[in-house]
Amino acid sequence: MKNCFLYLLIFTTTLLGVTVAAQPSAQECLDELKAGNKRFVEEKAIHPHSNKARLSLAGKEDQGKYASATIITCSDSRVPVELIFDTGVMDIFVIRVAGNVCNTDEIGSIEYGLAHVNTPILVVLGHTQCGAVTAVTNAIEGHGHILERNIPALVAPIKPAVIKAKKAHPHKHGKELIPYAVEENVWQGIEDLFMKSPSTRKLVNNKKVKVIGAIYDVATGVVKWLSEGKTTKILQDVEKNPAKATNEFAEEKSKITSKKVKVEDKK
Numbered sequence: 001m002k003n004c005f006l007y008l009l010i011f012t013t014t015l016l017g018v019t020v021a022a023q024p025s026a027q028e029c030l031d032e033l034k035a036g037n038k039r040f041v042e043e044k045a046i047h048p049h050s051n052k053a054r055l056s057l058a059g060k061e062d063q064g065k066y067a068s069a070t071i072i073t074c075s076d077s078r079v080p081v082e083l084i085f086d087t088g089v090m091d092i093f094v095i096r097v098a099g100n101v102c103n104t105d106e107i108g109s110i111e112y113g114l115a116h117v118n119t120p121i122l123v124v125l126g127h128t129q130c131g132a133v134t135a136v137t138n139a140i141e142g143h144g145h146i147l148e149r150n151i152p153a154l155v156a157p158i159k160p161a162v163i164k165a166k167k168a169h170p171h172k173h174g175k176e177l178i179p180y181a182v183e184e185n186v187w188q189g190i191e192d193l194f195m196k197s198p199s200t201r202k203l204v205n206n207k208k209v210k211v212i213g214a215i216y217d218v219a220t221g222v223v224k225w226l227s228e229g230k231t232t233k234i235l236q237d238v239e240k241n242p243a244k245a246t247n248e249f250a251e252e253k254s255k256i257t258s259k260k261v262k263v264e265d266k267k
Contacts, residue, residue: 048087
């Protein structure tokens with residue numbers, strides 16, 4: 001039985017005398033995230049599903065029966081996802097990466113959360129004072145510095161967001177520009193996801209999944225929820241874009257199972 005993190009009111013139906021728990025809707029799960037964040041901010045957290053009984057359950061059950069949200073957010077230590085939503089073990093499927101970017105690995109993880117863990121909601125969660133967004137903003141404004149070889153490719157998806165923020169707010173620079181770039185980066189992540197994931201677009205279009213943008217304030221603990229209307233607009237624009245990915249599934253069977261691994265005999 002899938003739940004929404006916190007003793008969610010279970011709506012049931014009766015079929016041939018058997019009571020069956022209905023799967024919570026995306027809106028119910030979103031409401032529980034909001035309620036959990038409110039408890040966290042007010043220092044009234046109840047830390048649900050964090051005891052030995054829950055751990056024992058995790059060792060026996062599939063997460064798909066319990067996880068009710070997929071969340072992609074930043075690796076930043078100031079964004080403790082389960083804590084800020086007052087959730088516990090098996091409640092949310094979390095993807096963490098610097099700058100909460102949506103590149104191949106992250107999008108694949110999101111697809112797994114939505115299509116296989118079957119969570120009805122995806123949250124793209126940015127945060128204030130994001131180091132990755134700040135680094136890209138500084139670089140674009142001519143104040144960058146040399147980075148380790150793999151970092152530029154990691155943060156490359158943030159660049160379009162910063163450019164959009166600068167265009168929309170031409171008189172903002174440095175620290176004043178960062179909050180706008182952080183929000184644009186959330187929208188950029190959603191756009192990148194829709195562009196590269198036909199399965200996610202299908203789930204959203206069929207109203208099986210809700211995609212929400214949000215920004216966490218590291219100084220107050222408050223999650224600001226962004227416009228669902230803008231997510232809808234981004235999806236509509238992507239659907240009109242001929243460059244979007246169209247193959248929902250991989251062209252070949254899983255190479256993990258189908259490809260024979262040659263083991264060299266070292267005797």
